[in-house]
Amino acid sequence: MDSDHFTLAPDWQLHPMNLKELAQKLNLSPTTVSRALNGYPEVNDATRDRIIAAAKRYNYRPNTRAIRLATGRAMAVGHVFPVATKNEIMNPIFADFIAGAGEVYAANGYDMLLSVVADEAEAAAYRDLKSRGAVDGVIMHAVRTYDSRIATLQELGLPFVSHGRATGVETDYSWVDVNNRRAFLRATEFLLDLGHSRIALVNGKEDMDFAIRRRTGYVDALAGRANTPDPALMASEEMTELSGYRAASRMLDLPDPATAFVAASMLSGMGVRRAIEARGLKMGRDVSVIIFDDELSYLRNGEDLPIFTATRSSVRDAGRIAAQMLLDLISDPTGTPRHRLLEADLILGQSTGPAPRKPL
Numbered sequence: 001m002d003s004d005h006f007t008l009a010p011d012w013q014l015h016p017m018n019l020k021e022l023a024q025k026l027n028l029s030p031t032t033v034s035r036a037l038n039g040y041p042e043v044n045d046a047t048r049d050r051i052i053a054a055a056k057r058y059n060y061r062p063n064t065r066a067i068r069l070a071t072g073r074a075m076a077v078g079h080v081f082p083v084a085t086k087n088e089i090m091n092p093i094f095a096d097f098i099a100g101a102g103e104v105y106a107a108n109g110y111d112m113l114l115s116v117v118a119d120e121a122e123a124a125a126y127r128d129l130k131s132r133g134a135v136d137g138v139i140m141h142a143v144r145t146y147d148s149r150i151a152t153l154q155e156l157g158l159p160f161v162s163h164g165r166a167t168g169v170e171t172d173y174s175w176v177d178v179n180n181r182r183a184f185l186r187a188t189e190f191l192l193d194l195g196h197s198r199i200a201l202v203n204g205k206e207d208m209d210f211a212i213r214r215r216t217g218y219v220d221a222l223a224g225r226a227n228t229p230d231p232a233l234m235a236s237e238e239m240t241e242l243s244g245y246r247a248a249s250r251m252l253d254l255p256d257p258a259t260a261f262v263a264a265s266m267l268s269g270m271g272v273r274r275a276i277e278a279r280g281l282k283m284g285r286d287v288s289v290i291i292f293d294d295e296l297s298y299l300r301n302g303e304d305l306p307i308f309t310a311t312r313s314s315v316r317d318a319g320r321i322a323a324q325m326l327l328d329l330i331s332d333p334t335g336t337p338r339h340r341l342l343e344a345d346l347i348l349g350q351s352t353g354p355a356p357r358k359p360l
Contacts, residue, residue, distance in 0.1 A: 137327075
């Protein structure tokens, strides 16, 4: 290479800048820079924005060990899963949520601690994390009705954000959730508008709060059109392809079979589709299907034109929002609980069409 045209990159591009060097660039004290980057409220917004912009420009990477020593924080966030729900770790929905949360943790110098424990040991696991100072906060998954974990975490004083809401819990707490009731209300109403009256619900397990809200939306939509819900057209199982297939098979073999399905996940919807095709029927022409959660990194809903009509809400965005909310709570433990309710969009695909005419 001609040396006249060879240019070395600045040192800050080759080597990440430390806190002291970044403070010198900004003509600020290291303490101010550190507090701004770690969310302390006493740093004004303009200064904080200038520091964050410079940190990105100069490739600043926080010294996690130094932050731990200076603040007493673990610089880690916990995710605890009981054995009964450990299959969530293999679920592409969980993977997308963790990917979104992980982006926020990494940008703020936090590690992630995943723990799978026996169902009866979950409360003890939270107490152990708190007593050891292993994490600064946790995100709670698989929220159930009357969920006792919320009271446990509040008693421990451990900052937490719930991915979902718990019906029956009266105390205030921080959560990020999707408007599950409205999503399934809109999906069912859409099928009713297409002329379907035998609409089936392939739901998740209804000890989970989100599943109860989804059933409520489905039932409310039917009742709003004077359509009595049929228990034979409602199923509550794990959201897997096999459970979707089995539930749809039962409902398609009824004397008065389902002509449309609302499924709780893409995996469930794939099982419904298999059951439809196994009977020589065509999805979208003979039987309509709407799924939930189709915007997943590792399980795409077709290419240009979606295969399934779907109610869509980004799980990865939910992970980012929950993680940032938790880090804000860690920085300001005296702050009031935060809430974020996300809406789902109805995306039209190839899996829905008018109700088929009954033969004369």
